[in-house]
Amino acid sequence: MAKIKKIPIYILLFVFTLLIIFPVINTNNNYDTEKIEPFVKKIESSPKNSKSWNNFTFIHIQNGNWSKGLSGGWIQGDGTYSNPYRIENMTIDASSSPLGSGIFINDTTNDYFIIQNCTIYNASSKDYDDEAGISLINTNNGTLFNNTCSNNNKGIFLEECEDITIFNNTAVNNFDEGLAVKECQSISILRNNLSNNGQAGLDLDLSTEVTVKYNNINNNGADGIEWETELMDYEEEDFYNSTIYENKIIGNGEDGIRLSMGDIAYAHLKLNFKWNNISGNIINENGNNGISLKALTEFKGEVYYSNNTFSNNILNNNGDNGIYIDAFADNTGEIYFNHNNITDNIIVDSGSNGIYFKEFAVEEAITLFNDNKINGNNFSANRDNGIYVDLDTDNDEDFPLSEANFNYNNISNNIINKSGINGINLNASVVDYGSTNCNDNTIIGNILEESRYHGIYLFECTNITVSGNNMTKCGLGISFPKESSRTIEVITSNNIDITNLVNGNPIYYYTNELNLGHSNFSNPGQVILINCNDSVISNLNISQGSIGITLNRCINNTISNINASDNIFYGISLEICYNNTVSENNASYNELAGIYLYYSYGNNNILRNKVSYNKNYGIALYYSNNTRISKNNASYNEISGLYLFNSYYNNISGNDVNINNIYGIYLEICNYTLITGNTINKNLEIGVYLLNSHNNTISDNTDTINNNVNQGVFLENSDFNIISGNTIRSNAIGIHLLDSSYNRIINNDLRNNDVYILKVGSSKGNIFEGNVFDALPPSGGDDGGERKLFEGLSEEIIQNVIIIASAIILAVSVVGAIAFKRYRGKLKEKEAEIKVLKIEKRKLTQEDIIVAKENLQCVVHKGAIKGFTFVCPECGTFYCSRCYDAVKSIENACWSCGKPLDPTKPVRTIDDETKIKIKEKGKAGMTDSVDYSPKKAPKDFKAKKK
Structure with a gap:
C-alpha cells in the first residue's frame, strides 16, 4: 500500500463541507477525523466543478484503460494516489447497457480512482450475478462517494477487490442486494443508505478485513447484513479483523446481521471466523434474529468462531432471537465456538430468546462451545428465555459418538428481567446415544427478576458454579429426570452457595x-x-x-x-x-x-x-x-x-375436595387406587373422574359426592372398578359410564340427581345392585336382570327408562336455559338489525334503485349477489337471499315500491346462470319467462351496513 501523505488543509475543509452538505443519520453524528480517515486518505485534491453528463447508458473501464474517458472529457485525473481518476456527475439510465451494469470496472488493480455524485438506475436485466448500478471486479484502490443506485439488479457489486472505500452512497430499491461484496479484502463501507432492497442490504460473501460503520441498513427483503462463507472444495479460509460498528439495522425481513459459515456437497475444509468485532449497532424489529451466527458442516469440515466480540449492541423487538448461535455438525464434522465475548448488549422483547445457543451433533460429529463470556448484558421481556443453551444429538444407536458440549463458559453480571420462561436456561438433553455435556460453567452475579418459570434453570448440568445471583419472584430450578444416566456423584457435583438469593433470602x-x-x-x-x-x-x-x-x-x-x-x-x-x-x-x-x-x-x-x-x-x-x-x-x-x-x-x-373449578379428584391411567371417606362437593364439573383407569375402588364416601355441577362420578374407558357405599346426590348426573365396562356399582345413594346413572357408548357387563333412587330401586346387571318390577319389564329396562327420562328432562332443561339465554341475546341483535335497516333505507335514493336493477345488485347492501336472487313480485327489485329474509321479517315492505313482501305470493328467484342471460338481454330480471322458485334465507342474517 502507498505511503500515506500529509493531507493539505483544503482537503480537510472539503471533507468538513461534505459532512454538512451530505449528512447521514447514524447512531453517532459526532464524527472525528479518525472516523472518516479511510475516505480522506484516498483524496488528494478536491473535486473540480466538472460538467454534468446524462447521455450515457454505460461506462466500461477494463485493464486500466481510462483513455476514452480522458479524451472525451468525462474522466479527469491521472490515476495516482494524489490525483485519482474521477468519474463524476453522471446520470446513467442503464436499461440498454450491453454489460448489464451502469458503471463497470474490471481488472484494474494499479490505478487510484473515484466515482462520485453519479446516479445509476435500471441496470436490472438480472441475467448475471455481477450486474449492478456500479460493478467492480478484480479492481483495487477505488472510492465510491455520494452516488445513488436504484432500480438495478444490485445497487453496487464488488468481487475480488482490495482497498475500496464506499462512502455516503445511496443504494435503495434494487431487486437484489443494495451492496454486494464478494471475496474482497480491506473494504471500508461508511455512512451509506442501503435500504428497501429486495434481498440483503449488504452482502459480504467470503470477504475479510471489512469495515462497516455508520450505515443505515433498513427494511430490506432478506437480511440487513449477510455474511456467507459456503465452500465446496478442500480449502482453508480465514475471515478476520472485520468491524461492524454503529450501524442502524432495522425492519429487515429476515435477520439483522447473519453470519453463516459452512460447507456443502461433502467438502473437507477448515473455516475460521476470528478477531471480528460487531459492536454498537442498533438492530431492531427484524423479522427473524437480531444477530445470527450459523455454522454448518455436512461432511468432514471444521468451523471455528473464535475471539470475536459482540458488544454494546441494542437488539429490540426482533421476531425470533436477539442473538442466535446455531451449530449443526454431521458425519465427522467439528464446530467450535470458543473464546468469544458477548458483552454489554441490550436485548429486549425478542420473539423467542435473548441469546440462544443451539447445538446439534449427528453421527460422529462434535460441537463444542467453550470458554465464552456472556457478561454485562441487559435482557428484558423476551418471550422465552433470557439466555438459552440447547444441546442435542441425533440419539441414534448406530452413531453413539456424537457430542454436543457447552463447557467452561462464564455467564456473569447480566440483568435479566421478565423472561417468558427462564432467565438463564442451560439444557443438556437426555439422550440414549451420543452425549450432551453442560459442565464446568460459572453463573455469577446475575440479577434475575420475575421470570415466568425459573430465574436460573439447569437441566442435566454438572459441576456448575452458581454464586452471588439475586433472584426476585423466581428462583433456581435443577432437574435430573428419572431417565438420566448420570451417576449420583455427577448429579450432586454442582456448587451452589448461600450467596444466591431469592427475594433477598x-x-x-x-x-x-x-x-x-x-x-x-x-x-x-x-x-x-x-x-x-x-x-x-x-x-x-x-x-x-x-x-x-x-x-x-x-x-x-x-x-x-x-x-x-x-x-x-x-x-x-x-x-x-x-x-x-x-x-x-x-x-x-x-x-x-x-x-x-x-x-x-x-x-x-x-x-x-x-x-x-x-x-x-x-x-x-x-x-x-x-x-x-x-x-x-x-x-x-x-x-x-x-x-x-x-x-x-x-x-x-x-x-x-370441594369447589374446584373442574374436577374434585382426577385419575388418568391409574390403577388399584382406593378413594374412600372423602368429601367431594360442589365441584364445578365432576366430583370424581376416571380416564383409562382400572381396578380402582371408590367406596364409603358417605354424604360427600354431592352438588357437583355435572357428574358425581364419571368413568371414561375405565373397567373393573368398584363404586360402592357412596352418597352421590344432587348432581346433574349421579354416575356416568362412557365406554366403561364390567364395573360394580352397588349400594350407593343416588337420590336427587337429575339423572341417576347414564350409560353411553359400548358400556357393558356392569353390575348395579342395592343402589337407592328416588323412584323404584333397580338392581341386577346391565345385560339383563332377573327380578321384575313390572310385569313384562325387566329391572334393567325400568332403569334404562328412568335414565332416558331423566336424560330427556336434563336435556330439555339445558336446551331451555341455553335457548332463553340466546333469546335474550337475539333480542338485542334484532334491535340493532332493525336500526341498521331503517338507516340504510332512509339513505336509499331512486338512483340507487335504478342502478341496482340495471346491474342485478341487491338494493339493500348495494352489492353483487351470490347464489339465488330474490325478486319483488310487484316491481322487480332485486334482493340477495339474506337481505330479502331480513326485510321481510322486520318490516315486510319492498324498499322500491313499498308493497308487502307477502309470503303467500310466489317468491321469484334467479340462479346465477339465469342472471347472466337476463343481463345479456338487458331485461334486468323483469321477464316472466324465467322460472322462479323460493329459497329460504339463513336465520343468522345481520343487515350489512354500507
Missing part, C-alpha cells in the same frame, strides 16, 4: 447430607436437597419463588409446618423420593400445584396439608405409586383438587 442447597434440621435453613428463600436423608424441614416461610422446597432422590425426610405459597411451580416438590412425610403445610396459591410428586414410588405420606387456590392442582402425582394422601384440604383449585397420572396403588382418604 438465601438458597439452601444441600447434597449427600444426613440429619439436617431447622438450624440448617435459616430464613430461606428456597430449599433444594439432593440425595439427603433422615432430615427435618419445618416451620419455614418460603413464598414467591419458583419452587418452595425441592427434594430429589431423598429418603426418610419430614416436611412440616411450612408456608410454601404463591410460588410459580409448586410449593413442595418430591422427585424420585421414598418414605417421606409431607404434613400440615400450607401450599396454596401456587401456579401449578401445591404439592407435586414425580416418579416417587414408595410409601410417601401427604397428610393434613392445605392445598387450596392453586392455579392447576392442589396435589399432583406423576408416575408415583404407593402414596397415602389423607386428610388434606384440596379445595378452590383451578383444575382439580387431586390429580393423579400414571400412578398405581395409591390411597386417597379423608380429604376435603
Whole structure:
C-alpha cells in the first residue's frame, strides 16, 4: 500500500463541507477525523466543478484503460494516489447497457480512482450475478462517494477487490442486494443508505478485513447484513479483523446481521471466523434474529468462531432471537465456538430468546462451545428465555459418538428481567446415544427478576458454579429426570452457595447430607436437597419463588409446618423420593400445584396439608405409586383438587375436595387406587373422574359426592372398578359410564340427581345392585336382570327408562336455559338489525334503485349477489337471499315500491346462470319467462351496513 501523505488543509475543509452538505443519520453524528480517515486518505485534491453528463447508458473501464474517458472529457485525473481518476456527475439510465451494469470496472488493480455524485438506475436485466448500478471486479484502490443506485439488479457489486472505500452512497430499491461484496479484502463501507432492497442490504460473501460503520441498513427483503462463507472444495479460509460498528439495522425481513459459515456437497475444509468485532449497532424489529451466527458442516469440515466480540449492541423487538448461535455438525464434522465475548448488549422483547445457543451433533460429529463470556448484558421481556443453551444429538444407536458440549463458559453480571420462561436456561438433553455435556460453567452475579418459570434453570448440568445471583419472584430450578444416566456423584457435583438469593433470602442447597434440621435453613428463600436423608424441614416461610422446597432422590425426610405459597411451580416438590412425610403445610396459591410428586414410588405420606387456590392442582402425582394422601384440604383449585397420572396403588382418604373449578379428584391411567371417606362437593364439573383407569375402588364416601355441577362420578374407558357405599346426590348426573365396562356399582345413594346413572357408548357387563333412587330401586346387571318390577319389564329396562327420562328432562332443561339465554341475546341483535335497516333505507335514493336493477345488485347492501336472487313480485327489485329474509321479517315492505313482501305470493328467484342471460338481454330480471322458485334465507342474517 502507498505511503500515506500529509493531507493539505483544503482537503480537510472539503471533507468538513461534505459532512454538512451530505449528512447521514447514524447512531453517532459526532464524527472525528479518525472516523472518516479511510475516505480522506484516498483524496488528494478536491473535486473540480466538472460538467454534468446524462447521455450515457454505460461506462466500461477494463485493464486500466481510462483513455476514452480522458479524451472525451468525462474522466479527469491521472490515476495516482494524489490525483485519482474521477468519474463524476453522471446520470446513467442503464436499461440498454450491453454489460448489464451502469458503471463497470474490471481488472484494474494499479490505478487510484473515484466515482462520485453519479446516479445509476435500471441496470436490472438480472441475467448475471455481477450486474449492478456500479460493478467492480478484480479492481483495487477505488472510492465510491455520494452516488445513488436504484432500480438495478444490485445497487453496487464488488468481487475480488482490495482497498475500496464506499462512502455516503445511496443504494435503495434494487431487486437484489443494495451492496454486494464478494471475496474482497480491506473494504471500508461508511455512512451509506442501503435500504428497501429486495434481498440483503449488504452482502459480504467470503470477504475479510471489512469495515462497516455508520450505515443505515433498513427494511430490506432478506437480511440487513449477510455474511456467507459456503465452500465446496478442500480449502482453508480465514475471515478476520472485520468491524461492524454503529450501524442502524432495522425492519429487515429476515435477520439483522447473519453470519453463516459452512460447507456443502461433502467438502473437507477448515473455516475460521476470528478477531471480528460487531459492536454498537442498533438492530431492531427484524423479522427473524437480531444477530445470527450459523455454522454448518455436512461432511468432514471444521468451523471455528473464535475471539470475536459482540458488544454494546441494542437488539429490540426482533421476531425470533436477539442473538442466535446455531451449530449443526454431521458425519465427522467439528464446530467450535470458543473464546468469544458477548458483552454489554441490550436485548429486549425478542420473539423467542435473548441469546440462544443451539447445538446439534449427528453421527460422529462434535460441537463444542467453550470458554465464552456472556457478561454485562441487559435482557428484558423476551418471550422465552433470557439466555438459552440447547444441546442435542441425533440419539441414534448406530452413531453413539456424537457430542454436543457447552463447557467452561462464564455467564456473569447480566440483568435479566421478565423472561417468558427462564432467565438463564442451560439444557443438556437426555439422550440414549451420543452425549450432551453442560459442565464446568460459572453463573455469577446475575440479577434475575420475575421470570415466568425459573430465574436460573439447569437441566442435566454438572459441576456448575452458581454464586452471588439475586433472584426476585423466581428462583433456581435443577432437574435430573428419572431417565438420566448420570451417576449420583455427577448429579450432586454442582456448587451452589448461600450467596444466591431469592427475594433477598438465601438458597439452601444441600447434597449427600444426613440429619439436617431447622438450624440448617435459616430464613430461606428456597430449599433444594439432593440425595439427603433422615432430615427435618419445618416451620419455614418460603413464598414467591419458583419452587418452595425441592427434594430429589431423598429418603426418610419430614416436611412440616411450612408456608410454601404463591410460588410459580409448586410449593413442595418430591422427585424420585421414598418414605417421606409431607404434613400440615400450607401450599396454596401456587401456579401449578401445591404439592407435586414425580416418579416417587414408595410409601410417601401427604397428610393434613392445605392445598387450596392453586392455579392447576392442589396435589399432583406423576408416575408415583404407593402414596397415602389423607386428610388434606384440596379445595378452590383451578383444575382439580387431586390429580393423579400414571400412578398405581395409591390411597386417597379423608380429604376435603370441594369447589374446584373442574374436577374434585382426577385419575388418568391409574390403577388399584382406593378413594374412600372423602368429601367431594360442589365441584364445578365432576366430583370424581376416571380416564383409562382400572381396578380402582371408590367406596364409603358417605354424604360427600354431592352438588357437583355435572357428574358425581364419571368413568371414561375405565373397567373393573368398584363404586360402592357412596352418597352421590344432587348432581346433574349421579354416575356416568362412557365406554366403561364390567364395573360394580352397588349400594350407593343416588337420590336427587337429575339423572341417576347414564350409560353411553359400548358400556357393558356392569353390575348395579342395592343402589337407592328416588323412584323404584333397580338392581341386577346391565345385560339383563332377573327380578321384575313390572310385569313384562325387566329391572334393567325400568332403569334404562328412568335414565332416558331423566336424560330427556336434563336435556330439555339445558336446551331451555341455553335457548332463553340466546333469546335474550337475539333480542338485542334484532334491535340493532332493525336500526341498521331503517338507516340504510332512509339513505336509499331512486338512483340507487335504478342502478341496482340495471346491474342485478341487491338494493339493500348495494352489492353483487351470490347464489339465488330474490325478486319483488310487484316491481322487480332485486334482493340477495339474506337481505330479502331480513326485510321481510322486520318490516315486510319492498324498499322500491313499498308493497308487502307477502309470503303467500310466489317468491321469484334467479340462479346465477339465469342472471347472466337476463343481463345479456338487458331485461334486468323483469321477464316472466324465467322460472322462479323460493329459497329460504339463513336465520343468522345481520343487515350489512354500507
